[in-house]
Amino acid sequence: MPSNGSGATRRMRRAASPPPPEESDRASAGRRPSLKSLFRTRSRSLEREIAMLGRALDLPTTILIQGDSGTGKDRLARALHDASNRRGRPFVRVEAANLSDDLFESELFGHERGAFTGAVSGKRGLLEVAGDGTVYLDEVSSLSLAGQAKFLRVLQERTFRRLGGVVVHPFRARLVVSSRRDLSELVREKGFRDDFFYRIDVVSVRLPRLxxxxxxxxxxxxxxxxxxxxxxxxxxxxxxxxxxxxxxxxxxxxxxxxxxxxxxxxxxxxxxxxxxxxxxxxxxxxxxxxxxxxxxxxxxxxxxxxxxxxxxxxxxxxxxxxxxxxxxxxxxxxxxxxxxxx
The missing domain is CATH 1.10.8.60 (Helicase, Ruva Protein; domain 3)
Structure with a gap:
C-alpha cells in the first residue's frame, strides 16, 4: 500500500505545484501569446501540425503528442497550456513511469484520512490540484493496463473519488498526453488498451527528429x-x-x-x-x-x-x-x- 513519505510522491508533488501567485498573475495578464510564438519551427510540415493544434487550443479535447526522446514533447505540452485560455491556472505534470499500481489512485485521485496504513491525513490528488488547468500525462505508454483502465473511467465519466472517500469530484482539466513509443503499434501488440488509445487520440501530433x-x-x-x-x-x-x-x-x-x-x-x-x-x-x-x-x-x-x-x-x-x-x-x-x- 502507498505511504505518505514515498520518494515518488514527493517528486510528483513538486512537479504538480502550481506557480507562485505572482507568476500566475503575469501569465494571465497582458496579451495572450500564440502557440506559434511559444513553439517555433521553420519546418513547413511541422508548422501545419502546430497550426492544427492552435485551432484546438481552447477546446476540452485531449491532445496526444508522440515523438522520439528529446524532440520537444514537454516544451510543446507547456506551450499548449500557456497559449490556451487555461494559462493562468495550474499546469500539473504527471510522470506515468512513477505511477505504480499501488500509488496510482492515491497520487491521481488523492486519499482520505485512514484510507490505508500511514494515511494520517487527507490529501488532494493531482487531478484535484489541476482544477480547471492542464494535466500533462508524460510517457503514457508506461502506464500498466490496470492504470489505463482507471484513467479511462475518469475520461469517460469526467469524475473521480479520493481513495477511501465517497464524495465525487469533477475532472475539469484539459488532458495532454505524450509518448515516445508508437501507441498504435503497442495496441497491436496488446501492450496498450485500444479503448484508452481511442479516447486519448482525439487531436494528435507527431514531432519529427531534429x-x-x-x-x-x-x-x-x-x-x-x-x-x-x-x-x-x-x-x-x-x-x-x-x-x-x-x-x-x-x-x-x-x-x-x-x-x-x-x-x-x-x-x-x-x-x-x-x-x-x-x-x-x-x-x-x-x-x-x-x-x-x-x-x-x-x-x-x-x-x-x-x-x-x-x-x-x-x-x-x-x-x-x-x-x-x-x-x-x-x-x-x-x-x-x-x-x-x-
Missing part, C-alpha cells in the same frame, strides 16, 4: 544561446560562422534536448560575446561517429563527406593548414587551392 528538420537547428540554437546567456549572466550573444557550420553538420541523435545541452555548456564556457567552434564541447561534436552519422542520416555525397572531414580537421588544427595537411595526408598546396575555390 535531423528530419535541419532548418530548425540554428534557430533553436540561437534562441537557446540567448536564453542561456541571460539566465547564467554570461556575455555570449551569437555563434561564429564555424560554430554554426559545426552545429548544422551534427546529426543530433539526442534531438532538441542534446542541442540545448551543448549550447548551454557553450554559453557557460565562452568568455566573449561570440561563441566559436572551440567553445563547443569537442567530445560531443565533430567526432568521426557524428560526421559519419550525419552523412548517412542526410544522404551526403562522397564530396560532401570529404568536405566535412577536411573542415573538421582544419578546425582541430586551429586553422593551421600545414598541420591539417599533414594529418590529412595531402599537400599544403591542395588546401590553399581548395580555399581559393570556396
Amino acid at each position: 535531423s528530419d528538420r535541419p532548418e530548425d537547428i540554428l534557430p533553436l540554437a540561437r534562441q537557446c544561446l540567448k536564453e542561456s546567456a541571460r539566465d547564467y549572466g554570461r556575455p555570449a550573444r551569437r555563434f561564429s560562422r564555424d560554430a554554426e557550420e559545426l552545429l548544422a553538420r551534427h546529426p543530433w541523435p539526442g534531438n532538441v534536448r542534446e542541442l540545448f545541452h551543448v549550447v548551454q555548456k557553450a554559453a557557460l564556457t565562452a568568455d566573449g560575446p561570440i561563441v566559436s567552434a572551440a567553445d563547443l564541447p569537442s567530445g560531443e561534436l565533430g567526432s568521426v561517429e557524428s560526421i559519419l552519422g550525419a552523412a548517412v542520416e542526410r544522404r551526403w555525397t562522397l564530396k560532401e563527406l570529404s568536405n566535412a572531414y577536411i573542415e573538421e580537421t582544419l578546425r582541430r588544427a586551429g586553422g593551421n593548414r600545414s598541420l591539417a595537411a599533414k594529418r590529412l595526408g595531402v599537400s599544403r598546396k591542395f588546401l590553399w587551392e581548395r580555399a581559393k575555390k570556396k
Whole structure:
C-alpha cells in the first residue's frame, strides 16, 4: 500500500505545484501569446501540425503528442497550456513511469484520512490540484493496463473519488498526453488498451527528429544561446560562422534536448560575446561517429563527406593548414587551392 513519505510522491508533488501567485498573475495578464510564438519551427510540415493544434487550443479535447526522446514533447505540452485560455491556472505534470499500481489512485485521485496504513491525513490528488488547468500525462505508454483502465473511467465519466472517500469530484482539466513509443503499434501488440488509445487520440501530433528538420537547428540554437546567456549572466550573444557550420553538420541523435545541452555548456564556457567552434564541447561534436552519422542520416555525397572531414580537421588544427595537411595526408598546396575555390 502507498505511504505518505514515498520518494515518488514527493517528486510528483513538486512537479504538480502550481506557480507562485505572482507568476500566475503575469501569465494571465497582458496579451495572450500564440502557440506559434511559444513553439517555433521553420519546418513547413511541422508548422501545419502546430497550426492544427492552435485551432484546438481552447477546446476540452485531449491532445496526444508522440515523438522520439528529446524532440520537444514537454516544451510543446507547456506551450499548449500557456497559449490556451487555461494559462493562468495550474499546469500539473504527471510522470506515468512513477505511477505504480499501488500509488496510482492515491497520487491521481488523492486519499482520505485512514484510507490505508500511514494515511494520517487527507490529501488532494493531482487531478484535484489541476482544477480547471492542464494535466500533462508524460510517457503514457508506461502506464500498466490496470492504470489505463482507471484513467479511462475518469475520461469517460469526467469524475473521480479520493481513495477511501465517497464524495465525487469533477475532472475539469484539459488532458495532454505524450509518448515516445508508437501507441498504435503497442495496441497491436496488446501492450496498450485500444479503448484508452481511442479516447486519448482525439487531436494528435507527431514531432519529427531534429535531423528530419535541419532548418530548425540554428534557430533553436540561437534562441537557446540567448536564453542561456541571460539566465547564467554570461556575455555570449551569437555563434561564429564555424560554430554554426559545426552545429548544422551534427546529426543530433539526442534531438532538441542534446542541442540545448551543448549550447548551454557553450554559453557557460565562452568568455566573449561570440561563441566559436572551440567553445563547443569537442567530445560531443565533430567526432568521426557524428560526421559519419550525419552523412548517412542526410544522404551526403562522397564530396560532401570529404568536405566535412577536411573542415573538421582544419578546425582541430586551429586553422593551421600545414598541420591539417599533414594529418590529412595531402599537400599544403591542395588546401590553399581548395580555399581559393570556396
